[in-house]
Amino acid sequence: xxxxxxxxxxxxxxxxxxxxxxxxxxxxxxxxxxxxxxxxxxxxxxxxxxxxxxxxxxxxxxxxxxxxxxxxxxxxxxxxxxxxxxxxxxxxxxxxxxxxxxxxxxxxxxxxxxxxxxxxxxxxxxxxxxxxxxxxxxxxxxxxxxxxxxxxxxxxxxxxxxxxxxxxxxxxxxxxxxxxxxxxxxxxxxxxxxxxxxxxxxxxxxxxxxxxxxxxxxxxxxxxxxxxxxxxxxxxxxxxxxxxxxxxxxxxxxxxxxxxxxxxxxxxxxxxxxxxxxxxxxxxxxxxxxxxxxxxxxxxxxxxxxxxxxxxxxxxxxxxxxxxxxxxxxxxxxxxxxxxxxxxxxxxxxxxxxxxxxxxxxxxxxxxxxxxxxxxxxxxxxxxxxxxxxxxxxxxxxxxxxxxxxxxxxxxxxxxxxxx
Numbered sequence: 001x002x003x004x005x006x007x008x009x010x011x012x013x014x015x016x017x018x019x020x021x022x023x024x025x026x027x028x029x030x031x032x033x034x035x036x037x038x039x040x041x042x043x044x045x046x047x048x049x050x051x052x053x054x055x056x057x058x059x060x061x062x063x064x065x066x067x068x069x070x071x072x073x074x075x076x077x078x079x080x081x082x083x084x085x086x087x088x089x090x091x092x093x094x095x096x097x098x099x100x101x102x103x104x105x106x107x108x109x110x111x112x113x114x115x116x117x118x119x120x121x122x123x124x125x126x127x128x129x130x131x132x133x134x135x136x137x138x139x140x141x142x143x144x145x146x147x148x149x150x151x152x153x154x155x156x157x158x159x160x161x162x163x164x165x166x167x168x169x170x171x172x173x174x175x176x177x178x179x180x181x182x183x184x185x186x187x188x189x190x191x192x193x194x195x196x197x198x199x200x201x202x203x204x205x206x207x208x209x210x211x212x213x214x215x216x217x218x219x220x221x222x223x224x225x226x227x228x229x230x231x232x233x234x235x236x237x238x239x240x241x242x243x244x245x246x247x248x249x250x251x252x253x254x255x256x257x258x259x260x261x262x263x264x265x266x267x268x269x270x271x272x273x274x275x276x277x278x279x280x281x282x283x284x285x286x287x288x289x290x291x292x293x294x295x296x297x298x299x300x301x302x303x304x305x306x307x308x309x310x311x312x313x314x315x316x317x318x319x320x321x322x323x324x325x326x327x328x329x330x331x332x333x334x335x336x337x338x339x340x341x342x343x344x345x346x347x348x349x350x351x352x353x354x355x356x357x358x359x360x361x362x363x364x365x366x367x368x369x370x371x372x373x374x375x376x377x378x379x380x381x382x383x384x385x386x387x388x389x390x391x392x393x394x395x396x397x398x399x400x401x402x403x404x405x406x407x408x409x410x411x412x413x414x415x416x417x418x419x420x
Contacts, residue, residue, distance in 0.1 A: 068139055070174055070204050071119040072181075074112065081115075081136065083123070084174060086203070094123070095132040105140035117176040118206030120196050145195045147208050155185035160202060162195065167202050177207040177270060190246045210269035214243040214252075218278040225256035225320060226338065242272070255340035258285025260318040262340065282318075288339040290316045293347040299327040301348070303337070 069083035072091060082093045096112075101124075104110040115121065120142050124135035145151075145162050152161040158169040175182050187193065188211035196204045214229065222237040229235070230250040235243050237254065247269045253262040254277055261282040267273050292301055292310045301308045302324040308314055316339050323337040325348060337346075 067122065068141070068203075069121050069123060071115050071117055071121060072174075072176070073117065073179055074115055079132075081133070083121070086172070089172070094126075095130065096136065097127075097130055097132045099127065099130075100133050101135040101137075103135060103137040105138045107137065110138070116206060116208075117179065118174070118194060118196060118204040120203055142196050142198050142203060145193075147192050147194060149190070149192045151193070151195075153184065153187055155183070155187075158184075160184075160195065160205075166200070167195070167197055168200055169202050169205075173202045173204065175205045175207075177210050180270070182207075188244055188246075190244070192246075207269075209247060211244050211246050212267040212269055213272040214245055214265070214267065215272050215274045216241045216243075217274055217276045221259050221281055222254050222256045222277050225254065228253040228338070237277070252280070253338075253340055254280050255318045255320070255338055257319050258287070258317045260284075260286070260340035284318065286318045286342075287315045288318065288341055289343040290314045290339065291343075291345045293345060295348065296327055296330075299325065299348060301325055 068086045069092070070086070071081065072084050073082040075081070079096055080093050081096055082091055084091050102110050102112045102115060104114075115136065115138070120139045122137050122139055123133055124137070126132065127134050148162060150162075154160070155169070160167050160169060169184050173184070175184050175187070177186070184205065187205070187207060191207050191211055192209035194206045194208050195202060196206075216227070216237060216239075219237050219239050219241070223239065225237050227235050227237050227243075229243070229245055229252050230248075233243075233245060233250075235241070237256075245267045247267050249264060249266045251262055252265050252275060254260050259281040261280040263275075263280055265273055265275060291313045292308065294301070294310045299310070301310050302322075303314065303316070304321050318340050319338070321337045321339065323335045324332065325335075326332040
């Protein structure tokens with residue numbers, strides 16, 4: 001008697017079994033990402049615990065189309081991208097190559113350089129030949145505030161306010177400065193940031209323009225005087241002072257009791273630049289030949305309490321001086337004038353009752369110096385009957401202030417506010 005299974009039947013069953021095993025592997029995409037497990041958050045903790053275990057991902061790790069990832073590092077040399085998975089609370093590292101498509105949220109081709117740390121993305125399939133990602137696309141399911149400076153961050157309350165709306169910083173919020181993970185409390189008050197979130201929760205914060213620090217050394221000649229960092233930052237000089245400054249390049253100026261000078265310094269993010277004030281003191285005591293141009297008759301100018309003959313240039317010692325301008329029919333005002341150049345001209349342009357300026361400022365004059373310092377820039381000082389002012393960051397700044405044109409007045413306002 002012949003068996004139940006003929007050779008032909010056996011072959012058919014074998015084929016069916018092979019197909020069954022093959023189908024069992026369907027429904028999952030191969031994933032050769034390197035997995036980095038870690039804990040920790042943007043919230044301030046006594047000690048952040050970070051556990052890293054690099055290993056090949058298990059086959060059961062799927063890439064879901066709806067999954068969101070945060071870009072944590074894009075390595076151009078290794079052609080790898082590190083992504084933090086919001087779903088799985090772990091970091092995954094994928095390969096990318098020339099065939100990987102970088103897309104904006106609309107699906108249009110974008111440049112890889114725009115995928116900075118903190119960018120929230122979705123990812124596509126893995127290319128079968130190389131195992132690299134086929135696409136990386138910015139998510140359209142999140143809101144973004146790009147490069148903002150006007151915000152209120154309350155790290156102790158896990159809260160950030162933008163445009164009058166409150167958003168919550170959660171234990172899963174990630175904060176980045178360059179390639180560093182930082183705490184929300186590490187963000188400086190003048191930092192420019194990009195914030196990404198969903199609904200009322202913040203997903204990521206990236207510092208796009210951060211801050212560094214200036215430390216002053218050899219301050220004895222300038223203790224108690226003012227130091228000017230660029231056009232908007234003024235601080236009092238003290239020994240071992242540490243000044244927080246937005247990253248960038250600044251002209252730094254000091255002047256006191258006949259000594260003073262300027263120098264250019266670059267402040268890098270998260271680093272401290274030491275400025276030796278002995279290098280800025282110059283040869284002292286030094287004097288400035290200061291000329292006042294008065295455009296309205298019967299304008300009286302007082303420097304350090306003494307009336308100035310405005311028809312003659314005045315020899316003024318480097319440092320801070322009290323300047324008072326009075327004119328019949330105009331509001332008198334007081335300024336603090338800081339001098340640290342060999343010559344300077346200040347035009348006192350009076351504003352008439354109809355709002356017309358009597359004259360415009362002439363060009364700055366300075367002799368025997370290779371580089372013109374900002375403190376010697378000629379400015380148009382304008383006492384007026386209806387001068388509106390507002391308080392900004394501890395200083396008195398006029399409405400529609402032009403720092404390029406009226407820098408000397410800005411300095412005076414700042415110092416007057418600090419010294420009063």
